Amino acid sequence: MHRINLVKILSLLLLTVTISVNAQHDASTKAHEETTPQEKDLKTEIKEYIAHHLLDSYDFTLFSWTTDAGEHKYFSAPLPVIIYDGGLKIFSSSKFHHGETVAEVDGNYYKLYHNKIYKTDAEGTISYDEEHHPTNAKPLDFSITKNVVFIIIVAVLMFFMFTRMAKSYKGNLMPKGMGRMLEPIILYIRDDIAIPNIGEKKYKKYMGYLLTVFFFVWIINLLGLTPLGVNVTNNIAVTLALALITYFLTTFTANKNYWKHIFWMPDVPVLMKIILAPIELLGTFIKPFALMIRLYANITAGHIVLMSIIGLMFVFKSWIGSPLSFGLAFALALLELLVAALQAYIFTMLSALYFGMAVEEHDDH
Amino acid sequence: MEKLIEQFSLGLFFWQLILFIALVLLLQKFAWKPILNSVNEREKGIKNALDEAENARKEMQNLNADNERILKEARAQRDTLLKEAREMKEGIISEAKNEAQVQAAKIVEQAQATIEAEKQAAITDLKNQVAELSVGIAEKVVRGELADKNKQTKLVEELLKEVTIS
Numbered sequence: 001m002h003r004i005n006l007v008k009i010l011s012l013l014l015l016t017v018t019i020s021v022n023a024q025h026d027a028s029t030k031a032h033e034e035t036t037p038q039e040k041d042l043k044t045e046i047k048e049y050i051a052h053h054l055l056d057s058y059d060f061t062l063f064s065w066t067t068d069a070g071e072h073k074y075f076s077a078p079l080p081v082i083i084y085d086g087g088l089k090i091f092s093s094s095k096f097h098h099g100e101t102v103a104e105v106d107g108n109y110y111k112l113y114h115n116k117i118y119k120t121d122a123e124g125t126i127s128y129d130e131e132h133h134p135t136n137a138k139p140l141d142f143s144i145t146k147n148v149v150f151i152i153i154v155a156v157l158m159f160f161m162f163t164r165m166a167k168s169y170k171g172n173l174m175p176k177g178m179g180r181m182l183e184p185i186i187l188y189i190r191d192d193i194a195i196p197n198i199g200e201k202k203y204k205k206y207m208g209y210l211l212t213v214f215f216f217v218w219i220i221n222l223l224g225l226t227p228l229g230v231n232v233t234n235n236i237a238v239t240l241a242l243a244l245i246t247y248f249l250t251t252f253t254a255n256k257n258y259w260k261h262i263f264w265m266p267d268v269p270v271l272m273k274i275i276l277a278p279i280e281l282l283g284t285f286i287k288p289f290a291l292m293i294r295l296y297a298n299i300t301a302g303h304i305v306l307m308s309i310i311g312l313m314f315v316f317k318s319w320i321g322s323p324l325s326f327g328l329a330f331a332l333a334l335l336e337l338l339v340a341a342l343q344a345y346i347f348t349m350l351s352a353l354y355f356g357m358a359v360e361e362h363d364d365h
Numbered sequence: 366m367e368k369l370i371e372q373f374s375l376g377l378f379f380w381q382l383i384l385f386i387a388l389v390l391l392l393q394k395f396a397w398k399p400i401l402n403s404v405n406e407r408e409k410g411i412k413n414a415l416d417e418a419e420n421a422r423k424e425m426q427n428l429n430a431d432n433e434r435i436l437k438e439a440r441a442q443r444d445t446l447l448k449e450a451r452e453m454k455e456g457i458i459s460e461a462k463n464e465a466q467v468q469a470a471k472i473v474e475q476a477q478a479t480i481e482a483e484k485q486a487a488i489t490d491l492k493n494q495v496a497e498l499s500v501g502i503a504e505k506v507v508r509g510e511l512a513d514k515n516k517q518t519k520l521v522e523e524l525l526k527e528v529t530i531s
Contacts, residue, residue, distance in 0.1 A: 055372070056374055056377060082376075140375065140376075141374070141375065141376040142375075142376045142379055142380070143376050144380070145374070145376065145377060147377055148376070148377060148380040148381075148384075151380060151381055151384050151385075152384060155384050155385075155387070155388045158388065158392065159388065159391055159392065159395070159396075162392055162395075162396030162397070162400070163392075163395045163396050165396065165400060166395060166396045166399035166400050166403075167399075169399060169400060169403035173403055173406060173407035173410065174407075179400075183400075183404070186400060186401075186404070187404065190401070204401075207397055207401060208389055208390075208392065208393030208397045208398075209389055211392070211397050212385075212388055212389045212392050212393075212397075213389075216385065216388065235372070235374065235377055236369055236372060236373055237373055237374045237375070237377040237378035237381060238377060238378070238381045240373075240378060241378050241381040241382040241385060242381070242385065244382070245382075245385065245386070245389075
Protein backbone atom coordinates (compact mmCIF):
# COMPACT_ATOMS: atom_id res chain seq x y z
CA MET A 1 0.00 0.00 0.00
CA HIS A 2 2.70 2.45 1.03
CA ARG A 3 4.71 1.73 -2.04
CA ILE A 4 1.72 2.31 -4.29
CA ASN A 5 0.98 5.59 -2.52
CA LEU A 6 4.55 6.68 -2.96
CA VAL A 7 4.43 5.84 -6.65
CA LYS A 8 1.21 7.81 -7.00
CA ILE A 9 2.62 10.87 -5.28
CA LEU A 10 5.82 10.67 -7.28
CA SER A 11 3.97 10.42 -10.57
CA LEU A 12 1.80 13.36 -9.57
CA LEU A 13 4.85 15.42 -8.78
CA LEU A 14 6.36 14.40 -12.06
CA LEU A 15 3.17 15.40 -13.81
CA THR A 16 3.05 18.87 -12.38
CA VAL A 17 6.76 19.40 -12.93
CA THR A 18 6.64 18.23 -16.53
CA ILE A 19 3.63 20.30 -17.45
CA SER A 20 5.13 23.36 -15.90
CA VAL A 21 8.46 22.73 -17.60
CA ASN A 22 6.68 22.34 -20.93
CA ALA A 23 4.76 25.51 -20.43
CA GLN A 24 7.81 27.39 -19.28
CA HIS A 25 9.67 26.26 -22.34
CA ASP A 26 7.10 27.63 -24.67
CA ALA A 27 6.51 30.76 -22.72
CA SER A 28 10.16 31.62 -22.40
CA THR A 29 10.93 30.95 -26.04
CA LYS A 30 8.02 33.05 -27.07
CA ALA A 31 9.08 35.83 -24.75
CA HIS A 32 12.52 35.65 -26.25
CA GLU A 33 11.17 35.88 -29.71
CA GLU A 34 8.96 38.86 -29.24
CA THR A 35 9.84 41.99 -27.40
CA THR A 36 6.42 43.61 -27.65
CA PRO A 37 4.36 44.20 -24.43
CA GLN A 38 5.11 41.00 -22.63
CA GLU A 39 2.36 40.82 -20.04
CA LYS A 40 -0.50 40.60 -22.48
CA ASP A 41 1.33 38.33 -24.90
CA LEU A 42 2.16 35.92 -22.16
CA LYS A 43 -1.48 35.65 -21.18
CA THR A 44 -2.65 35.01 -24.72
CA GLU A 45 0.23 32.61 -25.14
CA ILE A 46 -0.90 30.61 -22.10
CA LYS A 47 -4.47 30.74 -23.29
CA GLU A 48 -3.48 29.46 -26.71
CA TYR A 49 -1.30 26.79 -25.19
CA ILE A 50 -4.22 25.54 -23.07
CA ALA A 51 -6.60 25.65 -26.04
CA HIS A 52 -4.05 23.76 -28.07
CA HIS A 53 -3.58 21.17 -25.36
CA LEU A 54 -7.30 20.51 -25.28
CA LEU A 55 -7.38 19.74 -28.98
CA ASP A 56 -6.60 16.49 -30.68
CA SER A 57 -3.49 16.40 -32.85
CA TYR A 58 -2.19 14.49 -35.84
CA ASP A 59 1.12 13.69 -34.24
CA PHE A 60 2.24 12.66 -30.80
CA THR A 61 4.28 15.59 -29.49
CA LEU A 62 5.85 15.43 -26.06
CA PHE A 63 7.30 18.94 -26.20
CA SER A 64 8.41 21.57 -28.68
CA TRP A 65 10.76 24.51 -28.63
CA THR A 66 12.06 27.26 -30.87
CA THR A 67 15.74 27.56 -31.65
CA ASP A 68 17.59 30.89 -31.55
CA ALA A 69 17.31 30.98 -35.34
CA GLY A 70 13.53 31.06 -34.96
CA GLU A 71 13.07 27.49 -36.18
CA HIS A 72 10.39 25.36 -34.47
CA LYS A 73 11.65 22.04 -33.18
CA TYR A 74 9.39 19.24 -32.04
CA PHE A 75 10.06 16.17 -29.97
CA SER A 76 7.34 14.09 -31.53
CA ALA A 77 6.30 11.01 -33.47
CA PRO A 78 4.16 11.30 -36.64
CA LEU A 79 0.92 9.32 -36.82
CA PRO A 80 -0.90 7.97 -39.88
CA VAL A 81 -3.42 10.25 -41.55
CA ILE A 82 -6.34 8.50 -43.20
CA ILE A 83 -8.65 10.63 -45.31
CA TYR A 84 -11.36 9.83 -47.79
CA ASP A 85 -11.34 12.28 -50.65
CA GLY A 86 -12.37 10.55 -53.83
CA GLY A 87 -10.57 7.45 -52.61
CA LEU A 88 -8.90 6.39 -49.43
CA LYS A 89 -5.59 8.17 -48.84
CA ILE A 90 -3.17 7.14 -46.16
CA PHE A 91 0.01 9.07 -45.41
CA SER A 92 2.19 10.06 -42.52
CA SER A 93 1.33 13.21 -40.61
CA SER A 94 5.00 14.22 -40.92
CA LYS A 95 4.04 15.57 -44.33
CA PHE A 96 2.18 18.42 -42.65
CA HIS A 97 5.26 19.47 -40.69
CA HIS A 98 3.00 20.43 -37.80
CA GLY A 99 0.84 22.56 -40.03
CA GLU A 100 3.73 24.54 -41.40
CA THR A 101 3.72 23.10 -44.89
CA VAL A 102 1.26 21.77 -47.43
CA ALA A 103 1.09 18.03 -47.84
CA GLU A 104 0.89 16.72 -51.38
CA VAL A 105 -0.81 13.35 -51.80
CA ASP A 106 -1.66 11.88 -55.21
CA GLY A 107 -1.79 15.33 -56.80
CA ASN A 108 -4.07 16.77 -54.11
CA TYR A 109 -2.90 19.31 -51.56
CA TYR A 110 -3.91 19.34 -47.93
CA LYS A 111 -3.11 21.73 -45.16
CA LEU A 112 -3.63 21.71 -41.42
CA TYR A 113 -5.47 24.75 -40.18
CA HIS A 114 -6.57 24.96 -36.55
CA ASN A 115 -6.03 21.24 -36.27
CA LYS A 116 -8.33 20.36 -39.14
CA ILE A 117 -7.34 19.09 -42.55
CA TYR A 118 -8.42 21.30 -45.45
CA LYS A 119 -8.02 20.71 -49.13
CA THR A 120 -5.98 23.54 -50.68
CA ASP A 121 -3.99 24.38 -53.77
CA ALA A 122 -0.25 23.91 -54.04
CA GLU A 123 0.45 27.15 -52.17
CA GLY A 124 -1.79 26.22 -49.28
CA THR A 125 -4.16 29.17 -49.70
CA ILE A 126 -7.08 29.11 -47.34
CA SER A 127 -10.02 31.36 -48.14
CA TYR A 128 -12.31 32.64 -45.40
CA ASP A 129 -15.90 33.76 -45.18
CA GLU A 130 -17.01 36.89 -43.30
CA GLU A 131 -16.85 35.14 -39.92
CA HIS A 132 -13.29 34.08 -40.57
CA HIS A 133 -14.23 30.44 -41.10
CA PRO A 134 -12.29 28.62 -43.78
CA THR A 135 -14.38 27.84 -46.85
CA ASN A 136 -12.02 25.20 -48.19
CA ALA A 137 -13.34 21.66 -48.62
CA LYS A 138 -12.81 19.30 -45.71
CA PRO A 139 -12.07 15.70 -46.66
CA LEU A 140 -13.60 12.91 -44.59
CA ASP A 141 -11.03 12.36 -41.91
CA PHE A 142 -10.47 9.01 -40.24
CA SER A 143 -6.92 9.66 -39.14
CA ILE A 144 -5.26 7.79 -36.34
CA THR A 145 -4.78 10.88 -34.22
CA LYS A 146 -3.11 11.07 -30.84
CA ASN A 147 -6.40 10.39 -29.10
CA VAL A 148 -7.14 7.40 -31.29
CA VAL A 149 -3.69 6.04 -30.44
CA PHE A 150 -4.47 6.36 -26.76
CA ILE A 151 -7.89 4.78 -27.18
CA ILE A 152 -6.13 1.84 -28.84
CA ILE A 153 -3.49 1.72 -26.10
CA VAL A 154 -6.12 1.70 -23.37
CA ALA A 155 -8.18 -0.91 -25.21
CA VAL A 156 -5.17 -3.20 -25.61
CA LEU A 157 -4.10 -2.58 -22.02
CA MET A 158 -7.57 -3.40 -20.74
CA PHE A 159 -7.84 -6.47 -22.92
CA PHE A 160 -4.58 -7.93 -21.62
CA MET A 161 -5.24 -6.86 -18.06
CA PHE A 162 -8.66 -8.45 -17.82
CA THR A 163 -8.04 -11.57 -19.89
CA ARG A 164 -5.03 -12.19 -17.67
CA MET A 165 -7.22 -11.73 -14.65
CA ALA A 166 -9.81 -14.11 -16.13
CA LYS A 167 -7.11 -16.72 -16.68
CA SER A 168 -5.95 -16.48 -13.09
CA TYR A 169 -9.35 -17.83 -12.02
CA LYS A 170 -8.76 -21.10 -13.84
CA GLY A 171 -8.20 -23.92 -11.43
CA ASN A 172 -8.65 -21.81 -8.35
CA LEU A 173 -11.50 -19.56 -7.41
CA MET A 174 -9.44 -16.88 -5.76
CA PRO A 175 -8.06 -14.01 -7.85
CA LYS A 176 -4.32 -13.68 -8.20
CA GLY A 177 -2.06 -10.71 -8.76
CA MET A 178 -3.84 -7.71 -10.21
CA GLY A 179 -7.17 -9.47 -9.87
CA ARG A 180 -6.99 -8.93 -6.14
CA MET A 181 -7.20 -5.20 -6.70
CA LEU A 182 -9.62 -5.33 -9.62
CA GLU A 183 -12.05 -7.87 -8.26
CA PRO A 184 -13.45 -5.64 -5.50
CA ILE A 185 -14.07 -2.93 -8.11
CA ILE A 186 -15.82 -5.39 -10.41
CA LEU A 187 -17.87 -6.68 -7.50
CA TYR A 188 -18.67 -3.12 -6.47
CA ILE A 189 -19.99 -2.36 -9.96
CA ARG A 190 -22.04 -5.53 -9.89
CA ASP A 191 -23.38 -5.29 -6.33
CA ASP A 192 -23.73 -1.54 -5.86
CA ILE A 193 -24.32 -0.20 -9.35
CA ALA A 194 -25.81 -2.88 -11.59
CA ILE A 195 -27.98 -4.95 -9.26
CA PRO A 196 -29.65 -2.11 -7.29
CA ASN A 197 -30.39 -0.08 -10.43
CA ILE A 198 -31.27 -2.75 -12.97
CA GLY A 199 -32.49 -5.57 -10.78
CA GLU A 200 -31.32 -9.03 -9.92
CA LYS A 201 -32.93 -10.67 -12.95
CA LYS A 202 -31.76 -8.50 -15.79
CA TYR A 203 -28.47 -6.96 -14.78
CA LYS A 204 -26.35 -9.65 -16.42
CA LYS A 205 -26.69 -8.56 -20.02
CA TYR A 206 -25.52 -5.02 -19.18
CA MET A 207 -22.53 -6.03 -17.07
CA GLY A 208 -20.14 -6.19 -20.02
CA TYR A 209 -20.89 -2.63 -21.07
CA LEU A 210 -20.96 -1.21 -17.55
CA LEU A 211 -17.65 -2.77 -16.56
CA THR A 212 -15.96 -1.81 -19.81
CA VAL A 213 -17.20 1.77 -19.73
CA PHE A 214 -16.18 2.21 -16.10
CA PHE A 215 -12.64 0.96 -16.54
CA PHE A 216 -12.24 2.63 -19.92
CA VAL A 217 -13.27 6.06 -18.70
CA TRP A 218 -11.32 5.69 -15.48
CA ILE A 219 -8.08 4.57 -17.08
CA ILE A 220 -8.27 7.11 -19.87
CA ASN A 221 -9.05 9.90 -17.39
CA LEU A 222 -6.03 8.85 -15.35
CA LEU A 223 -3.87 8.85 -18.47
CA GLY A 224 -5.06 12.41 -19.01
CA LEU A 225 -3.34 13.32 -15.76
CA THR A 226 0.02 11.95 -16.86
CA PRO A 227 2.56 14.27 -18.50
CA LEU A 228 1.90 12.62 -21.85
CA GLY A 229 -0.58 15.31 -22.74
CA VAL A 230 -3.42 12.90 -23.37
CA ASN A 231 -6.93 14.29 -23.28
CA VAL A 232 -9.33 11.78 -24.68
CA THR A 233 -12.45 12.27 -22.60
CA ASN A 234 -12.44 16.02 -23.13
CA ASN A 235 -13.33 15.46 -26.76
CA ILE A 236 -17.02 15.71 -27.33
CA ALA A 237 -16.72 13.04 -30.05
CA VAL A 238 -15.52 10.47 -27.52
CA THR A 239 -18.17 11.20 -24.92
CA LEU A 240 -20.80 11.33 -27.65
CA ALA A 241 -19.81 7.83 -28.79
CA LEU A 242 -20.09 6.53 -25.22
CA ALA A 243 -23.39 8.29 -24.57
CA LEU A 244 -24.80 7.02 -27.87
CA ILE A 245 -24.03 3.44 -26.89
CA THR A 246 -25.86 3.98 -23.61
CA TYR A 247 -28.76 5.53 -25.53
CA PHE A 248 -29.01 2.68 -28.02
CA LEU A 249 -28.65 0.02 -25.37
CA THR A 250 -31.45 1.68 -23.39
CA THR A 251 -33.67 2.06 -26.42
CA PHE A 252 -33.22 -1.37 -27.90
CA THR A 253 -33.47 -3.34 -24.68
CA ALA A 254 -36.44 -1.38 -23.34
CA ASN A 255 -39.61 -3.32 -22.62
CA LYS A 256 -43.24 -2.45 -23.31
CA ASN A 257 -43.59 -0.74 -19.96
CA TYR A 258 -40.87 1.76 -20.79
CA TRP A 259 -42.52 2.85 -24.03
CA LYS A 260 -45.92 2.90 -22.39
CA HIS A 261 -44.60 5.29 -19.77
CA ILE A 262 -43.21 7.54 -22.47
CA PHE A 263 -46.07 7.69 -24.95
CA TRP A 264 -49.12 6.95 -22.84
CA MET A 265 -48.34 7.59 -19.20
CA PRO A 266 -50.72 5.49 -17.11
CA ASP A 267 -52.79 6.88 -14.25
CA VAL A 268 -52.94 10.47 -15.51
CA PRO A 269 -55.73 12.30 -17.38
CA VAL A 270 -55.78 11.99 -21.17
CA LEU A 271 -54.82 15.62 -21.69
CA MET A 272 -51.78 15.13 -19.49
CA LYS A 273 -50.87 12.03 -21.43
CA ILE A 274 -50.76 14.06 -24.63
CA ILE A 275 -48.67 16.77 -23.01
CA LEU A 276 -46.34 14.33 -21.29
CA ALA A 277 -45.55 12.21 -24.36
CA PRO A 278 -43.26 14.70 -26.15
CA ILE A 279 -41.64 15.71 -22.88
CA GLU A 280 -40.91 12.13 -21.98
CA LEU A 281 -39.67 11.39 -25.49
CA LEU A 282 -37.36 14.39 -25.30
CA GLY A 283 -36.22 13.12 -21.92
CA THR A 284 -34.88 9.93 -23.47
CA PHE A 285 -32.53 12.04 -25.58
CA ILE A 286 -31.66 14.50 -22.87
CA LYS A 287 -30.50 11.80 -20.48
CA PRO A 288 -27.64 10.51 -22.66
CA PHE A 289 -26.96 14.07 -23.82
CA ALA A 290 -26.40 15.04 -20.20
CA LEU A 291 -24.09 12.04 -19.84
CA MET A 292 -22.07 13.25 -22.79
CA ILE A 293 -21.81 16.86 -21.61
CA ARG A 294 -21.10 15.93 -17.99
CA LEU A 295 -18.07 13.79 -18.75
CA TYR A 296 -16.78 16.18 -21.39
CA ALA A 297 -17.22 19.30 -19.28
CA ASN A 298 -15.78 17.86 -16.09
CA ILE A 299 -12.60 16.64 -17.67
CA THR A 300 -12.17 19.72 -19.83
CA ALA A 301 -12.71 22.02 -16.87
CA GLY A 302 -10.18 20.06 -14.85
CA HIS A 303 -7.57 20.38 -17.57
CA ILE A 304 -8.23 24.07 -18.12
CA VAL A 305 -8.06 24.95 -14.43
CA LEU A 306 -4.97 22.84 -13.83
CA MET A 307 -3.13 24.34 -16.76
CA SER A 308 -4.26 27.87 -15.93
CA ILE A 309 -2.86 27.52 -12.44
CA ILE A 310 0.41 26.31 -13.88
CA GLY A 311 0.26 29.25 -16.30
CA LEU A 312 -0.06 31.63 -13.35
CA MET A 313 3.53 30.81 -12.59
CA PHE A 314 4.63 32.81 -15.63
CA VAL A 315 2.19 35.60 -15.06
CA PHE A 316 3.19 36.32 -11.47
CA LYS A 317 6.92 36.46 -12.05
CA SER A 318 7.73 36.85 -8.39
CA TRP A 319 9.35 34.48 -5.94
CA ILE A 320 5.99 33.77 -4.32
CA GLY A 321 4.18 32.94 -7.57
CA SER A 322 5.87 29.71 -8.53
CA PRO A 323 5.64 27.85 -5.21
CA LEU A 324 2.07 29.05 -4.77
CA SER A 325 0.91 27.91 -8.18
CA PHE A 326 2.91 24.71 -7.79
CA GLY A 327 1.13 23.98 -4.52
CA LEU A 328 -2.24 24.82 -6.03
CA ALA A 329 -1.53 22.68 -9.08
CA PHE A 330 -0.49 19.82 -6.86
CA ALA A 331 -3.67 20.05 -4.79
CA LEU A 332 -5.75 20.32 -7.93
CA ALA A 333 -4.01 17.32 -9.49
CA LEU A 334 -5.01 15.33 -6.41
CA LEU A 335 -8.58 16.53 -6.86
CA GLU A 336 -8.46 15.59 -10.54
CA LEU A 337 -7.37 12.12 -9.52
CA LEU A 338 -10.62 11.86 -7.60
CA VAL A 339 -12.61 13.41 -10.45
CA ALA A 340 -11.16 10.85 -12.86
CA ALA A 341 -12.66 8.00 -10.83
CA LEU A 342 -15.78 9.94 -9.91
CA GLN A 343 -16.73 10.71 -13.52
CA ALA A 344 -16.20 7.08 -14.50
CA TYR A 345 -18.42 6.09 -11.58
CA ILE A 346 -21.12 8.63 -12.45
CA PHE A 347 -21.17 7.62 -16.09
CA THR A 348 -21.50 3.95 -15.16
CA MET A 349 -24.02 4.66 -12.44
CA LEU A 350 -26.30 6.77 -14.64
CA SER A 351 -26.05 4.31 -17.53
CA ALA A 352 -27.14 1.57 -15.15
CA LEU A 353 -29.97 3.79 -13.94
CA TYR A 354 -31.23 4.32 -17.51
CA PHE A 355 -30.98 0.60 -18.26
CA GLY A 356 -32.90 -0.03 -15.07
CA MET A 357 -35.67 2.34 -16.23
CA ALA A 358 -35.80 0.58 -19.58
CA VAL A 359 -36.34 -2.90 -18.15
CA GLU A 360 -38.31 -2.00 -15.04
CA GLU A 361 -41.50 -3.97 -14.47
CA HIS A 362 -44.38 -1.91 -13.13
CA ASP A 363 -46.39 -4.55 -11.42
CA ASP A 364 -47.47 -2.17 -8.70
CA HIS A 365 -49.40 0.15 -11.06
CA MET B 366 -21.85 25.50 -28.53
CA GLU B 367 -20.63 26.54 -31.97
CA LYS B 368 -17.10 25.89 -30.87
CA LEU B 369 -18.14 22.48 -29.61
CA ILE B 370 -19.61 21.54 -32.97
CA GLU B 371 -16.58 22.96 -34.74
CA GLN B 372 -14.33 20.89 -32.49
CA PHE B 373 -16.28 17.75 -33.16
CA SER B 374 -14.12 15.28 -35.00
CA LEU B 375 -15.92 12.66 -37.02
CA GLY B 376 -12.80 10.52 -37.24
CA LEU B 377 -12.36 10.39 -33.50
CA PHE B 378 -16.04 9.61 -33.07
CA PHE B 379 -15.80 6.83 -35.62
CA TRP B 380 -12.72 5.26 -34.05
CA GLN B 381 -14.02 5.60 -30.53
CA LEU B 382 -17.31 3.92 -31.48
CA ILE B 383 -15.66 1.07 -33.39
CA LEU B 384 -12.86 0.46 -30.91
CA PHE B 385 -15.08 0.75 -27.88
CA ILE B 386 -17.74 -1.63 -29.19
CA ALA B 387 -15.01 -4.09 -30.17
CA LEU B 388 -13.51 -3.74 -26.70
CA VAL B 389 -16.87 -4.37 -25.03
CA LEU B 390 -17.49 -7.47 -27.15
CA LEU B 391 -13.99 -8.86 -26.72
CA LEU B 392 -13.89 -8.24 -22.99
CA GLN B 393 -17.39 -9.64 -22.60
CA LYS B 394 -16.27 -12.88 -24.19
CA PHE B 395 -12.76 -13.24 -22.82
CA ALA B 396 -12.82 -11.40 -19.52
CA TRP B 397 -16.10 -10.40 -17.95
CA LYS B 398 -17.90 -13.67 -18.52
CA PRO B 399 -15.18 -15.93 -17.10
CA ILE B 400 -14.49 -13.52 -14.24
CA LEU B 401 -18.13 -13.11 -13.25
CA ASN B 402 -18.77 -16.83 -13.67
CA SER B 403 -15.84 -17.68 -11.43
CA VAL B 404 -16.96 -15.15 -8.87
CA ASN B 405 -20.51 -16.48 -8.98
CA GLU B 406 -19.25 -20.02 -8.68
CA ARG B 407 -17.13 -19.06 -5.72
CA GLU B 408 -20.01 -17.25 -4.05
CA LYS B 409 -22.23 -20.24 -4.66
CA GLY B 410 -19.52 -22.50 -3.26
CA ILE B 411 -19.21 -20.39 -0.14
CA LYS B 412 -22.97 -20.32 0.30
CA ASN B 413 -23.18 -24.08 -0.15
CA ALA B 414 -20.37 -24.65 2.30
CA LEU B 415 -22.10 -22.44 4.85
CA ASP B 416 -25.40 -24.22 4.30
CA GLU B 417 -23.70 -27.57 4.62
CA ALA B 418 -22.01 -26.52 7.82
CA GLU B 419 -25.36 -25.38 9.17
CA ASN B 420 -26.96 -28.67 8.16
CA ALA B 421 -24.12 -30.64 9.69
CA ARG B 422 -24.53 -28.65 12.87
CA LYS B 423 -28.24 -29.41 12.95
CA GLU B 424 -27.64 -33.07 12.21
CA MET B 425 -25.07 -33.17 14.96
CA GLN B 426 -27.60 -31.68 17.33
CA ASN B 427 -30.14 -34.27 16.28
CA LEU B 428 -27.60 -37.04 16.72
CA ASN B 429 -26.70 -35.75 20.13
CA ALA B 430 -30.33 -35.63 21.11
CA ASP B 431 -30.77 -39.16 19.82
CA ASN B 432 -27.74 -40.35 21.70
CA GLU B 433 -29.04 -38.76 24.85
CA ARG B 434 -32.41 -40.40 24.38
CA ILE B 435 -30.89 -43.82 23.67
CA LEU B 436 -28.64 -43.49 26.67
CA LYS B 437 -31.57 -42.60 28.84
CA GLU B 438 -33.55 -45.55 27.57
CA ALA B 439 -30.64 -47.89 28.09
CA ARG B 440 -30.19 -46.60 31.58
CA ALA B 441 -33.87 -47.12 32.34
CA GLN B 442 -33.72 -50.62 30.89
CA ARG B 443 -30.69 -51.44 32.95
CA ASP B 444 -32.45 -50.17 36.04
CA THR B 445 -35.52 -52.29 35.42
CA LEU B 446 -33.35 -55.30 34.65
CA LEU B 447 -31.44 -54.82 37.84
CA LYS B 448 -34.63 -54.36 39.75
CA GLU B 449 -36.10 -57.53 38.30
CA ALA B 450 -32.97 -59.46 39.04
CA ARG B 451 -32.97 -58.21 42.59
CA GLU B 452 -36.58 -59.16 43.00
CA MET B 453 -35.98 -62.59 41.54
CA LYS B 454 -33.01 -63.10 43.79
CA GLU B 455 -35.00 -62.10 46.79
CA GLY B 456 -37.83 -64.38 45.70
CA ILE B 457 -35.53 -67.31 45.27
CA ILE B 458 -33.87 -66.69 48.58
CA SER B 459 -37.10 -66.38 50.48
CA GLU B 460 -38.51 -69.47 48.79
CA ALA B 461 -35.44 -71.43 49.63
CA LYS B 462 -35.62 -70.19 53.18
CA ASN B 463 -39.22 -71.25 53.53
CA GLU B 464 -38.57 -74.66 52.07
CA ALA B 465 -35.61 -75.13 54.35
CA GLN B 466 -37.67 -74.20 57.36
CA VAL B 467 -40.39 -76.60 56.39
CA GLN B 468 -37.87 -79.31 55.80
CA ALA B 469 -36.12 -78.59 59.05
CA ALA B 470 -39.40 -78.65 60.90
CA LYS B 471 -40.25 -81.97 59.34
CA ILE B 472 -36.90 -83.44 60.29
CA VAL B 473 -37.21 -82.18 63.82
CA GLU B 474 -40.69 -83.66 64.07
CA GLN B 475 -39.56 -86.99 62.77
CA ALA B 476 -36.65 -86.95 65.15
CA GLN B 477 -38.96 -86.16 68.03
CA ALA B 478 -41.30 -88.95 66.97
CA THR B 479 -38.45 -91.40 66.81
CA ILE B 480 -37.14 -90.26 70.16
CA GLU B 481 -40.61 -90.69 71.66
CA ALA B 482 -40.91 -94.16 70.23
CA GLU B 483 -37.50 -95.17 71.48
CA LYS B 484 -38.32 -93.69 74.82
CA GLN B 485 -41.56 -95.66 75.05
CA ALA B 486 -39.79 -98.80 73.99
CA ALA B 487 -37.07 -98.19 76.56
CA ILE B 488 -39.67 -97.53 79.26
CA THR B 489 -41.58 -100.70 78.43
CA ASP B 490 -38.38 -102.67 78.43
CA LEU B 491 -37.40 -101.17 81.76
CA LYS B 492 -40.81 -101.96 83.21
CA ASN B 493 -40.59 -105.55 82.11
CA GLN B 494 -37.13 -105.92 83.51
CA VAL B 495 -38.17 -104.22 86.76
CA ALA B 496 -41.18 -106.57 87.02
CA GLU B 497 -39.01 -109.63 86.41
CA LEU B 498 -36.46 -108.41 88.90
CA SER B 499 -39.18 -107.66 91.45
CA VAL B 500 -40.68 -111.08 91.03
CA GLY B 501 -37.25 -112.65 91.36
CA ILE B 502 -36.51 -110.61 94.45
CA ALA B 503 -39.95 -111.32 95.86
CA GLU B 504 -39.48 -115.01 95.24
CA LYS B 505 -36.13 -114.98 97.01
CA VAL B 506 -37.55 -112.93 99.90
CA VAL B 507 -40.60 -115.13 100.24
CA ARG B 508 -38.45 -118.14 100.12
CA GLY B 509 -36.36 -116.81 102.94
CA GLU B 510 -39.31 -115.73 104.96
CA LEU B 511 -41.15 -118.95 104.56
CA ALA B 512 -38.34 -120.97 106.01
CA ASP B 513 -39.25 -119.92 109.53
CA LYS B 514 -42.82 -120.66 110.78
CA ASN B 515 -43.17 -117.65 112.84
CA LYS B 516 -42.14 -115.43 110.26
CA GLN B 517 -44.61 -117.01 107.92
CA THR B 518 -47.49 -116.39 110.17
CA LYS B 519 -46.41 -112.90 110.92
CA LEU B 520 -46.25 -112.19 107.26
CA VAL B 521 -49.62 -113.60 106.65
CA GLU B 522 -50.96 -111.54 109.41
CA GLU B 523 -49.43 -108.42 108.18
CA LEU B 524 -50.70 -109.09 104.72
CA LEU B 525 -54.11 -109.73 106.08
CA LYS B 526 -54.01 -106.52 108.02
CA GLU B 527 -53.17 -104.64 104.94
CA VAL B 528 -55.99 -106.31 103.14
CA THR B 529 -58.50 -105.43 105.77
CA ILE B 530 -57.39 -101.85 105.91
CA SER B 531 -57.72 -101.43 102.28
